[in-house]
Amino acid sequence: MRPAPVVIVGAGVMGASVAYHLAARGWGDVLLVDRSDGPGQGSTGVATGGFRAQYGTAINVRLSLLAREKFRCFRDEIGVDPGYLPAGYLWLAETRAELDGLLAGLEVQRAEGLHEATEVSAEEIGRINPALRRDGIIGGTFCPTDGFIAPLQVLNGYLAAALRAGVRVEWQTAVTGLIRDGNGSIVALETSKGRIATGVVVNACGAWAAELGGYAGVSLPVTPLRRQIAVTVPSSLLPPTTPMTIFVGDGFHFRPRDSRVLLLWPTPGVPGKPFDVSVDREWVAQVTTMARGRVPVLQDVAIDLASCRAGLYEMSPDHHALLGPDPACHNLFLINGSSGHGVMHAPALGQLLAELMSDGVAASLDVNPLRPSRFREGKPDPPAGPL
Numbered sequence: 001m002r003p004a005p006v007v008i009v010g011a012g013v014m015g016a017s018v019a020y021h022l023a024a025r026g027w028g029d030v031l032l033v034d035r036s037d038g039p040g041q042g043s044t045g046v047a048t049g050g051f052r053a054q055y056g057t058a059i060n061v062r063l064s065l066l067a068r069e070k071f072r073c074f075r076d077e078i079g080v081d082p083g084y085l086p087a088g089y090l091w092l093a094e095t096r097a098e099l100d101g102l103l104a105g106l107e108v109q110r111a112e113g114l115h116e117a118t119e120v121s122a123e124e125i126g127r128i129n130p131a132l133r134r135d136g137i138i139g140g141t142f143c144p145t146d147g148f149i150a151p152l153q154v155l156n157g158y159l160a161a162a163l164r165a166g167v168r169v170e171w172q173t174a175v176t177g178l179i180r181d182g183n184g185s186i187v188a189l190e191t192s193k194g195r196i197a198t199g200v201v202v203n204a205c206g207a208w209a210a211e212l213g214g215y216a217g218v219s220l221p222v223t224p225l226r227r228q229i230a231v232t233v234p235s236s237l238l239p240p241t242t243p244m245t246i247f248v249g250d251g252f253h254f255r256p257r258d259s260r261v262l263l264l265w266p267t268p269g270v271p272g273k274p275f276d277v278s279v280d281r282e283w284v285a286q287v288t289t290m291a292r293g294r295v296p297v298l299q300d301v302a303i304d305l306a307s308c309r310a311g312l313y314e315m316s317p318d319h320h321a322l323l324g325p326d327p328a329c330h331n332l333f334l335i336n337g338s339s340g341h342g343v344m345h346a347p348a349l350g351q352l353l354a355e356l357m358s359d360g361v362a363a364s365l366d367v368n369p370l371r372p373s374r375f376r377e378g379k380p381d382p383p384a385g386p387l
């Protein structure tokens, strides 16, 4: 049995971020393991690359503001460009109720210090994103400092910085069991490469987090949800600075990326196959029709079926992250359940978990709303509304 005092399971953006932040705080001999062949094979590699601070709950706004600060100095701290492009997020309302939801979000955002997010009229929307057909849009909100990040650059940046700081990274190492002693502490991991003796385990398994928790006999309320992306052929129909543009009503959204346009529209996953990440051709046809109706310049653009993809959100019951020790296992730390916002929040969550693990408290912001015990206490976070 080989020893590793701290083992982080999952080398997606969360595992890489927490590995780097632990090493930066002086934790020696951190081991990061992943069952895949290399970086980006989980959800991080398929993410759209949106960044926003326009949320409807205080904790999510705070996480985004901390993350934004870290993206702004990422190149200095990590040595890599995270691709932060403040092209904005434009939310569109077609009913009074939808607009009220957005305005309620604005109040939360202002209370947290995000003052540049504003209500915008239909005319202003036309100026912000001239490609839109505005029929039926009664208003919306826009935040110019929201926009885009490059998921793989963030992930690879944290991995490289973690390696430089002494973290060991092992690919093709599947964790298949967690062994607890009579006091309930995890003392070892079973892996495809043999047993590892340890004193601390971090669950950074994304959509597969509940499976890892199950190995320790704990129940983790994180479930996978398929998200699909339709991708156009290369085109210059939308300038690269077009904001992420989202219809509140049905969640349809689009953005330009790498000289293509990405089209998204949330739907339930495949019944009975929660981890299925196949792309549904019928869905592609539907989302394309939606895009053509709402964004006239896309009327004739072709879809590149080979580039369409799907991945998994890691949903928690209240759509907020779980951060901190598992309530049923004191040396199993969770950084899970970001519910589709994990790339943008990873810099903040990795730093905050490293603070919690080092000092027992996160000094950068109050993470009590993210305590994993909130579900068994019957006190989940308030619903996030349309945001």
Ligand SMILES: Cc1cc2nc3c(=O)[nH]c(=O)nc-3n(C[C@H](O)[C@H](O)[C@H](O)COP(=O)(O)OP(=O)(O)OC[C@H]3O[C@@H](n4cnc5c(N)ncnc54)[C@H](O)[C@@H]3O)c2cc1C
Residues within 6 Å of the ligand: 009, 010, 011, 012, 013, 014, 015, 033, 034, 035, 036, 040, 041, 042, 043, 044, 045, 046, 047, 048, 049, 050, 051, 173, 174, 175, 176, 204, 205, 206, 207, 208, 209, 212, 227, 228, 229, 310, 311, 312, 313, 314, 335, 336, 338, 339, 340, 341, 342, 343, 344, 345
């Ligand atoms: C289509 C789509 C679009 C998205 N768009 C955005 C966006 O615009 N902005 C944003 O912020 N977020 C977005 N997300 C969400 C984001 O991708 C996730 O929140 C984030 O990537 C989660 O990071 P992670 O490190 O927890 O998970 P992952 O990147 O999935 O990494 C988890 C890793 O754990 C490993 N693993 C699992 N179980 C084991 C085991 N037993 N042993 C060893 N290794 C294991 C896996 O191999 C994997 O590499 C999107 C997600 C999808 C699917």
